[in-house]
Amino acid sequence: MISPQFLPLVFKYIVRRRVRSLLTVGGVATAMFLFYSVQAMHQGVREATRETSQETRLVVYRQDRFCPFSSALPEDYGPRIGRIPGVKAVVPIKVVVNNCRTGLDVVTFRGVPEKAFEQGFFGQVRFSDGSLENWKSRNDSAIIGERLAKKRGVKIGDRLDIGGIVISVAGILSSEEPQDQNVAYTHLDFVQRASDNKVGVVTQFNVAIEDPTQLERVAKAIDAEFRTAAEPTSTWSEKAFVARAVTDIIEIVNFARWLGWGCMAGVFALVFNAIVLSVRDRIRDHAVMQTLGYSQGLIAQLIIIESVLLSVSGGILGVVAGVILTTWGTFSLSVEGLSIHVHASGTSILLGLALSALTGVIAGLVPAWQASRREVAACFRAV
Amino acid sequence: MALIECRKITRIYQRGAATITPLDGLDIDIEEGTFIALMGPSGIGKTTLLNLIAGIDTPTSGSLVIGGVDLAKIPTSKLAHWRAENIGYIFQLYNLIPVLTAYENVELPLLLHKLTAKDRHNKVAAALELVGIADRHDHFPNQLSGGQEQRVAIARAIVTDPKIIVADEPTGDLDRAAAVEILSLLRQINRDLGRTLIMVTHDPKTTNYAQKTLHLDKGKLLELESRPDHTAATHG
Numbered sequence: 001m002i003s004p005q006f007l008p009l010v011f012k013y014i015v016r017r018r019v020r021s022l023l024t025v026g027g028v029a030t031a032m033f034l035f036y037s038v039q040a041m042h043q044g045v046r047e048a049t050r051e052t053s054q055e056t057r058l059v060v061y062r063q064d065r066f067c068p069f070s071s072a073l074p075e076d077y078g079p080r081i082g083r084i085p086g087v088k089a090v091v092p093i094k095v096v097v098n099n100c101r102t103g104l105d106v107v108t109f110r111g112v113p114e115k116a117f118e119q120g121f122f123g124q125v126r127f128s129d130g131s132l133e134n135w136k137s138r139n140d141s142a143i144i145g146e147r148l149a150k151k152r153g154v155k156i157g158d159r160l161d162i163g164g165i166v167i168s169v170a171g172i173l174s175s176e177e178p179q180d181q182n183v184a185y186t187h188l189d190f191v192q193r194a195s196d197n198k199v200g201v202v203t204q205f206n207v208a209i210e211d212p213t214q215l216e217r218v219a220k221a222i223d224a225e226f227r228t229a230a231e232p233t234s235t236w237s238e239k240a241f242v243a244r245a246v247t248d249i250i251e252i253v254n255f256a257r258w259l260g261w262g263c264m265a266g267v268f269a270l271v272f273n274a275i276v277l278s279v280r281d282r283i284r285d286h287a288v289m290q291t292l293g294y295s296q297g298l299i300a301q302l303i304i305i306e307s308v309l310l311s312v313s314g315g316i317l318g319v320v321a322g323v324i325l326t327t328w329g330t331f332s333l334s335v336e337g338l339s340i341h342v343h344a345s346g347t348s349i350l351l352g353l354a355l356s357a358l359t360g361v362i363a364g365l366v367p368a369w370q371a372s373r374r375e376v377a378a379c380f381r382a383v
Numbered sequence: 384m385a386l387i388e389c390r391k392i393t394r395i396y397q398r399g400a401a402t403i404t405p406l407d408g409l410d411i412d413i414e415e416g417t418f419i420a421l422m423g424p425s426g427i428g429k430t431t432l433l434n435l436i437a438g439i440d441t442p443t444s445g446s447l448v449i450g451g452v453d454l455a456k457i458p459t460s461k462l463a464h465w466r467a468e469n470i471g472y473i474f475q476l477y478n479l480i481p482v483l484t485a486y487e488n489v490e491l492p493l494l495l496h497k498l499t500a501k502d503r504h505n506k507v508a509a510a511l512e513l514v515g516i517a518d519r520h521d522h523f524p525n526q527l528s529g530g531q532e533q534r535v536a537i538a539r540a541i542v543t544d545p546k547i548i549v550a551d552e553p554t555g556d557l558d559r560a561a562a563v564e565i566l567s568l569l570r571q572i573n574r575d576l577g578r579t580l581i582m583v584t585h586d587p588k589t590t591n592y593a594q595k596t597l598h599l600d601k602g603k604l605l606e607l608e609s610r611p612d613h614t615a616a617t618h619g
Contacts, residue, residue, distance in 0.1 A: 005494050009483075016482040288478045291439050292492040292539075293467020295460065376439040377431075380474075 024274040028314020036322030038260035039348040049243035057238035060205040068095040095203040098163030111191030130171030141170035147181040271363035287379035296372035307364025315356025385412035392445035407602030420593035471540030473550035477532040486520040510538035530561030
């Protein structure tokens with residue numbers, strides 16, 4: 001391991017060759033920013049679609065329909081679903097989106113009956129501001145997700161026009177669930193009238209069951225109940241439902257992952273090129289250092305450390321930029337009313353930094369080996 | 384016993400299809416504390432001999448013993464350490480590291496030695512003072528004249544107190560006035576510090592500063608001149 005007294009020498013080479021170092025670090029930062037952003041998207045997809053054995057939520061949708069505008073179920077299916085053994089609670093939901101295409105700024109309205117929150121259907125509801133009582137006091141009031149509130153810069157009491165539907169902000173929901181971030185929970189009848197004016201029709205039913213091991217049985221039982229009805233159903237676990245709905249996004253994000261790895265290849269090429277050029281410029285310097293008594297191994301280590309420092313510096317900048325963007329930018333990919341939150345995670349940050357360090361080591365190896373193999377006298381003859 | 388003993392030293396290079404033999408069975412003894420000038424026309428093997436003595440090249444055959452140590456018996460992995468302990472090298476073109484200041488260039492070889500930062504600082508300051516360049520310690524090489532750069536290079540060569548200082552045409556790139564200053568400095572280092580100094584030169588006038596001049600021709604020692612009254616040496 002190299003002695004610390006040699007580290008200032010490496011820093012001086014980096015800092016005093018400012019232009020080259022800045023260009024290299026800047027290029028690495030750009031590539032790592034892209035890599036991290038892709039990882040953040042992938043993280044969002046993973047979280048939104050990860051099924052667990054403790055799932056207790058089902059989504060009942062119109063069979064053979066795949067978007068909120070086309071799924072229409074009678075509201076009176078609710079009580080029939082509630083009577084199926086194993087079902088703990090049923091909530092009819094009218095889903096309206098302000099943009100039927102996939103996008104980064106899609107708001108989902110979910111019209112729900114008042115009792116949905118009181119029944120604890122959405123778990124322990126935490127409000128960062130406002131209250132349930134506020135929401136109950138007006139028909140046009142809405143409880144909105146934190147991210148939506150932040151993005152639109154609204155507070156309690158503000159009126160918000162989203163896609164022609166005007167709501168009054170009564171509460172801001174604090175939730176870990178990706179689907180609660182870009183959402184506005186309104187009264188069911190309000191959104192039924194404000195959207196297509198079809199009272200008595202909902203998009204889906206969200207069903208809470210008592211026993212997670214009974215998830216599949218209850219799903220089959222619900223579909224069996226309505227198999228011969230005018231509007232037959234298709235019932236899924238909540239995560240599977242999201243996965244099915246966002247298939248296109250998943251494919252795009254999976255493809256983007258390859259772009260992310262392409263960025264890593266770009267980082268390698270950039271750092272490798274910078275170090276090769278740098279070593280080539282320093283043939284004489286290295287020959288002088290060997291004459292002074294610097295061993296071939298020591299010179300190789302100095303080159304590798306320089307490579308790692310350049311790569312990690314760029315990696316830190318790129319990852320930090322990615323974290324800032326995904327944290328403050330509050331991006332989420334939305335499709336068919338479902339959201340995938342693009343956000344930072346500790347794993348993605350560590351992965352980005354580790355990969356940039358590893359890339360620095362690998363990129364420095366060959367130039368370091370070449371520099372250490374040169375004969376001193378031959379170097380002086382050559383330059 | 385001489386400090387440096389060369390016996391039948393031969394060095395052969397391959398340059399493409401050509402075989403070059405700059406040294407062919409050379410025998411030389413160099414006593415400790417002497418100032419030797421190596422003379423001869425270009426390509427005669429002066430620098431090759433210097434590089435062999437400095438341990439940055441190895442003879443094709445023959446034996447080279449320095450301070451009782453046969454260089455051929457030192458493993459390659461340890462040769463760098465031997466150089467750090469025993470050799471100070473002064474190049475014709477100074478070869479200062481461009482991104483380092485004068486101070487940092489002189490400090491560079493000291494990083495290899497187990498010294499505290501304070502000890503390193505004291506040695507560097509003393510070396511810069513000796514060569515008369517202390518006031519430029521924070522200048523980069525491109526901010527120094529040729530003579531000033533060579534002074535820094537000399538400081539770098541002496542800062543580790545090496546047994547042997549080798550100088551490859553140290554005044555080759557300097558004007559006459561600067562060359563005189565550098566040669567005087569080298570003579571002072573030889574006299575006051577007692578260092579063995581071997582200087583390659585093709586300029587006969589510069590040999591007046593040395594105690595002995597070795598003339599090389601066709602890879603062998605042709606002639607040895609001694610200058611008993613070294614104090615009388617002048618340039619011009």
